[in-house]
Amino acid sequence: xxxxxxxxxxxxRAMRGNHVARKAxxxxxGLPVEIEVExxxxxxxxxxxxxxxxxxxxxxxxxxxxxESVWRYRSDWEELSERIGYWLDYSDPYVTYTNDxxxxxxxxxxxxxxxxxxxxxxxxxxxxxxCGTTLSSHEVAQGYKDVKDPSAYV
Numbered sequence: 141x142x143x144x145x146x147x148x149x150x151x152x153r154a155m156r157g158n159h160v161a162r163k164a165x166x167x168x169x170g171l172p173v174e175i176e177v178e179x180x181x182x183x184x185x186x187x188x189x190x191x192x193x194x195x196x197x198x199x200x201x202x203x204x205x206x207x208e209s210v211w212r213y214r215s216d217w218e219e220l221s222e223r224i225g226y227w228l229d230y231s232d233p234y235v236t237y238t239n240d241x242x243x244x245x246x247x248x249x250x251x252x253x254x255x256x257x258x259x260x261x262x263x264x265x266x267x268x269x270x271c272g273t274t275l276s277s278h279e280v281a282q283g284y285k286d287v288k289d290p291s292a293y294v
Contacts, residue, residue, distance in 0.1 A: 143221075143226065144224075147226045147227065147228075150162060150227070151227060154227070161229075162227045162228050162229050163228075163229055163232065163233060163234060164218075164221070164228040164229060164230045164233040164234075165233050165234040165235070165236070166210055166211075166214070166233055166234070166235045166236065167210075167236050168206065168207055168210045168235060168236045168237040169206075169236050169237065171268075171271060171273065171275070171276075171279055172279070172282075173206045173209050173210060174190075174206060174271075175271075176209050177202065177205045177206050177209055178190050178193060180205065180209075181193045181197065181202075181205070185197075190270075190271070203237075207237060218230055266279075266280045
């Protein structure tokens with residue numbers, strides 16, 4: 141859905157005569173990628189917990205497997221984007237694991253901090269105890285289901 145909204149705004153501006161860069165990108169970080177790799181490691185090596193997996197195969201190999209996972213689906217994403225009609229330029233995509241991209245994010249955060257534009261506060265967020273991380277609303281919605289669980293209370 142977010143890709144459609146982003147495409148809609150860019151398309152609108154382009155159709156109004158503005159030059160709009162339509163750079164495609166590959167998000168190589170994120171929980172869905174890591175979970176897929178963890179499942180593969182569990183299937184291949186029989187190691188269940190992420191901590192044990194990383195201790196066994198190493199951080200470098202884990203990161204490499206995450207990159208391979210993203211690129212495995214590249215043609216599928218490009219075909220889907222074409223079929224939906226997104227206007228994207230895949231000739232020079234941004235890739236979130238490159239140093240240039242990571243440095244640009246740190247630069248943006250530092251600039252916002254210096255200008256006093258970052259907010260520090262408290263917020264209740266969905267949390268995955270297995271992964272040890274917060275979850276986006278999209279990640280929560282993907283696997284959400286009501287379950288009956290016995291509980292004891294006094």
